[in-house]
Amino acid sequence: MLPVKSHLLPTVSRFFDDDWNSLFNWNARNFSNESSTLPAVNIRETKDDYIVEMAAPGMSKDDFEIELKNNALMIKSELSSKHEDDEDQYARREFSYSSFVRSFNLNSRVVDDAKIEASYNNGVLKLVLPKKEEAKEKAPRLIKIS
Secondary structure, eight states: OOOOOOSHHHHHHHHIIIIITTTOOOOTTOEEOTTSOOOOEEEEEOSSEEEEEEEOTTOOGGGEEEEEETTEEEEEEEEEEEEEEEETTEEEEEEEEEEEEEEEEOOTTTBOGGGOEEEEETTEEEEEEEBOGGGSOOOOOOOOOO
16 A cells, blocks of 8 residues: 555645734743643634634633733733631631633734724633734725726
8 A cells, every 4th residue: 555645734734824823823921720721712814803712611801811012912810719618627628720821922914903802701702803904805906907
């Protein structure tokens, strides 16, 4: 049997690197503490915006800190809770700490950072990153030949 080379994987990889990494740069600044996982993120593109959705169930909008500095968009959360229960002269204590940071480098030529909006609903943090007018796809026009 002859080995079969697949050209699909490099194409998909090149698409992801060229198209998405030029807008959002996933890098080593994304982390969570040892007892939790990094929240999953979906990014989709519309005609006018990029939509970033982060799965964060069980949280509230006050649990997040979103900061934009030098084209770096950082989404942070740090939660701590303490439960105590005294029963039959025994004390039970459980400490729980959860934190994460997701960071994306935005392309300032594409995203209008002054108009970024965020909302939290049903366990999903949603950020709308509007495109600058010059970055939006223009309708095709015919050029008359003289």
